[in-house]
Amino acid sequence: MMERKYVLAINPGSTSTKVAVYQGKEKVILKKIEHSASDLEKFDKITDQYEYRLKLIMDWLEEVGIKTSSLVAVVGRGGLLRPMPGGTYLVTEKMIKDLKAGVQGEHASNLGGMLAKGIADKEGIKAYIVDPVAVDEFDDIARISGMPEIPRRSLLHALNIKAVSYRAAEELGEELKNLNLIVAHLGGGISVAPVKKGKIVDVNNANEMGPFSPERTGGLPVGDLIKMCYSGKYTYKEIKNKLRGKGGLVGYLGTNDAKEVTLMVKNGDKKAKLIFDAMAYQIGKEIGAMATVLEGKVDRIILTGGLAYSDLLTDYIKRMVEFIAPVIVYPGEDEMEALNGGVLRVLSGKEKEKIYENEVRIDD
Numbered sequence: 225m226m227e228r229k230y231v232l233a234i235n236p237g238s239t240s241t242k243v244a245v246y247q248g249k250e251k252v253i254l255k256k257i258e259h260s261a262s263d264l265e266k267f268d269k270i271t272d273q274y275e276y277r278l279k280l281i282m283d284w285l286e287e288v289g290i291k292t293s294s295l296v297a298v299v300g301r302g303g304l305l306r307p308m309p310g311g312t313y314l315v316t317e318k319m320i321k322d323l324k325a326g327v328q329g330e331h332a333s334n335l336g337g338m339l340a341k342g343i344a345d346k347e348g349i350k351a352y353i354v355d356p357v358a359v360d361e362f363d364d365i366a367r368i369s370g371m372p373e374i375p376r377r378s379l380l381h382a383l384n385i386k387a388v389s390y391r392a393a394e395e396l397g398e399e400l401k402n403l404n405l406i407v408a409h410l411g412g413g414i415s416v417a418p419v420k421k422g423k424i425v426d427v428n429n430a431n432e433m434g435p436f437s438p439e440r441t442g443g444l445p446v447g448d449l450i451k452m453c454y455s456g457k458y459t460y461k462e463i464k465n466k467l468r469g470k471g472g473l474v475g476y477l478g479t480n481d482a483k484e485v486t487l488m489v490k491n492g493d494k495k496a497k498l499i500f501d502a503m504a505y506q507i508g509k510e511i512g513a514m515a516t517v518l519e520g521k522v523d524r525i526i527l528t529g530g531l532a533y534s535d536l537l538t539d540y541i542k543r544m545v546e547f548i549a550p551v552i553v554y555p556g557e558d559e560m561e562a563l564n565g566g567v568l569r570v571l572s573g574k575e576k577e578k579i580y581e582n583e584v585r586i587d588d
Contacts, residue, residue: 230296232340233564242559243281263276274335277335292346297350300315300563301336301353303356305322307378308584309423314580316580363426401422412439413440416435416510434510436506441466489536509544522549523549524549524551
């Protein structure tokens, strides 16, 4: 009988499915399976792509000589499930039902748990998801917005924020439950979160609030936005595109590429410098605001995500916030590694697996 030693990680995106095999912390092999528009347009709903993507994964495993009988567990990217605490979750039938229904919307990540369970069930092993976008650990006070009809919601880059929090704790030789961190995920969208004893107790909604980013506006002067909406000059779709896709660096400089903007700054472009500095300024200001949530008791500030590769950006932020706590920079994000890490914490006994229906309210 073959030894079970590998974890298979699956991360479905809109036009690709990333798959990776791990032995412990070591990445054995990684593949990005591309999906053409012509292949995907055959399906009415994203979850209808399940059989198509499953076959491609199984074909890839056969091609690289990894047998499913050698897998100890399978983990998929968490989808738009009901609001839930962070953690590593066993994929159950109730979860599959909600993923198929798209309880908080349709997204390719909804396929993650489905694909993981489809492969795991063949071998009688467990399937998991880890820290999905729907992670909600807010204190109730953080939900109050100022308008009863619109509560503040927890939507954030939870997978990477949790992963770098665990990484920092390990490097500091501490348990995450003993630390207070502020994590700024700096990517196409920006999430700045206070992580209090392991829980994400607040965050700016990266689509609508907080700092502007390469292609999103972040928070705006509401009165002026209302005037724009009712000016008759823009449709709903045009306003939505301005907020997400054509905002931020794109709106000011015509590009969402931080490397391109950095080059503009180094070549003496004063406008590019002002805008790039302003993005860093807003990130620093948001970190300062989140420090108040932790009442100033901050052990470390972590800068992560693709933008954290820019010394121009991180140096500016550091100057603003180093008086609060030492700053750690973890550039980029490795979602596959984060998925595997969640499973390893359960397999090693450092963390208990969670059951979806025990953590959220299921309306039968």
